[in-house]
Each structure stands twice: as C-alpha cells, then as structure tokens.
Amino acid sequence: MRDSIFSSPHIIVALDFPDQQQALQFARQLDPQRCRLKVGKELFTRAGTQVVEQLIDSGFDLFLDLKFHDIPNTVAGACAAAADLGVWMINVHALGGRRMMEAARNVIEQSGHQPLLTAVTILTSMSENEIHEIGLTGTPRDNVTRLAALARESGMDGVVCSPREVADLRREHGEEFCLVTPGVRPSWSVKGDQSRTMTPVEARQAGADYLVIGRPITAVANPLEALSAIEKET
Numbered sequence: 001m002r003d004s005i006f007s008s009p010h011i012i013v014a015l016d017f018p019d020q021q022q023a024l025q026f027a028r029q030l031d032p033q034r035c036r037l038k039v040g041k042e043l044f045t046r047a048g049t050q051v052v053e054q055l056i057d058s059g060f061d062l063f064l065d066l067k068f069h070d071i072p073n074t075v076a077g078a079c080a081a082a083a084d085l086g087v088w089m090i091n092v093h094a095l096g097g098r099r100m101m102e103a104a105r106n107v108i109e110q111s112g113h114q115p116l117l118t119a120v121t122i123l124t125s126m127s128e129n130e131i132h133e134i135g136l137t138g139t140p141r142d143n144v145t146r147l148a149a150l151a152r153e154s155g156m157d158g159v160v161c162s163p164r165e166v167a168d169l170r171r172e173h174g175e176e177f178c179l180v181t182p183g184v185r186p187s188w189s190v191k192g193d194q195s196r197t198m199t200p201v202e203a204r205q206a207g208a209d210y211l212v213i214g215r216p217i218t219a220v221a222n223p224l225e226a227l228s229a230i231e232k233e234t
C-alpha cells in the first residue's frame with residue numbers, strides 16, 4: 001500500500017446519527033487508535049458542540065464536516081470557532097472563492113489549535129446538468145480540477161473528493177495535498193445510495209489519504225468486525 005505523509009488511522013467513520021445519545025453510544029464501541037470520526041450537519045444541528053467536545057474528550061480525532069460557505073468574514077469566524085473546539089479537520093466550499101478560503105487559512109494560522117483545513121470542490125451528488133443549471137460550464141471533472149487548484153493556491157491543506165477523482169488530483173498536486181474521500185464501499189458491503197464507489201484498497205492505491213466510511217461500519221451488526229475487515233483491506 002502507498003505510504004501517506006498523513007498519519008494513520010486512515011479511516012474516518014461518519015457518525016450520521018440523529019441524536020447525541022446514539023452517536024456517543026456507538027463511538028464507545030470504537031477505538032481512537034483505529035479510526036477517526038466525522039460529525040456532519042445533521043448531528044451537529046441536533047446536538048451542537050457538546051457531542052463534538054465529548055467525542056474529542058474520548059480521545060478521537062474529529063472531522064467537523066460543516067462545509068462552510070459564506071462571506072469571508074463569517075467563514076473565518078466559523079473556522080476560528082471550530083478550531084477552538086479542538087477538532088482535527090474542518091472544511092469549506094471551494095465555490096466560496098479565493099478570498100473566503102484565504103480568510104479561513106489566515107484565521108487558522110492565528111489559532112492556538114490548527115485543524116487541517118480542506119475544501120469541497122463540486123458535490124459528488126451533482127450531475128452535469130445541475131452544474132450547468134447553476135451557471136458553471138464544462139464537465140464535473142473540469143470543475144473539480146479547477147476548484148482543487150484554486151483551493152491549493154488559496155492555502156487549503158487538501159480537498160474532499162470522489163474516489164474517482166483521487167488519482168488525477170494526486171498526480172496534479174503531489175503527496176502533500178490531503179485527499180479525503182467518501183463514496184468508499186468494501187466489496188462485501190451494500191452500496192446504499194452511493195454510486196461510482198471504490199473499495200478501500202482501490203481508493204488508497206489511487207492516492208487517498210483518508211477514507212470517510214459510514215454505513216458499512218455504522219449500520220452493521222458488528223461494527224468492530226467491519227472495521228477490522230476494512231483495515232485489513234487498507
């Protein structure tokens with residue numbers, strides 16, 4: 001397996017639970033040495049900073065996946081607040097533009113705690129038609145390529161991308177650009193609503209640093225067994 005300059009564990013478990021109790025109960029089965037955790041908009045909107053702080057207190061590295069997209073001053077304030085929580089990774093939308101991303105970078109540079117700062121390029125759920133409907137031209141891939149380059153120029157540590165984009169982005173941006181990918185499905189698990197998936201080993205071989213995996217771990221009878229099987233694959 002390819003070496004990554006970004007440290008292990010390389011698996012980020014998406015804690016997509018509707019409330020704090022279920023999220024914390026689930027996390028208690030996991031080991032911070034073996035996975036990191038991701039809290040997204042649903043759980044954060046329901047449970048707020050408390051669940052984030054409790055998970056960090058339990059020893060987990062936490063990716064706060066709130067995809068900030070607003071005027072530069074507001075995004076900078078939100079990033080500063082996230083950094084103060086002690087999270088390991090945060091993200092913004094590259095479509096917020098250069099000044100917004102630079103404002104995020106500047107505020108993180110001044111923070112006591114400095115999370116990894118990544119950007120979402122084009123949401124993988126968007127079709128080519130939808131991309132054109134909002135006024136962008138070219139293919140989804142063209143837009144991902146352009147926005148990833150802009151994200152890097154604007155000081156982002158990396159991007160969140162589809163597994164299918166990893167190999168090209170790794171070639172273009174080198175080893176120090178952090179590539180985080182959802183849409184990963186072990187060969188033995190159901191795909192659910194994810195399409196164009198890759199297996200953990202394929203995504204890592206293509207150059208992914210971190211794999212965001214939710215339901216193949218969270219929605220099975222034995223999460224630790226699933227995690228072990230995925231670890232063996234990566």
Ligand code: C5P
Pocket residue numbers: 014016040123124125182183184192194212213214215216
């Ligand atoms: O359960 P599953 O493995 O599909 O979870 C994937 C996680 O990654 C979810 O939290 C989902 O919101 C997130 N995600 C995604 N596709 C993207 C961006 C984020 O699946 N393009």
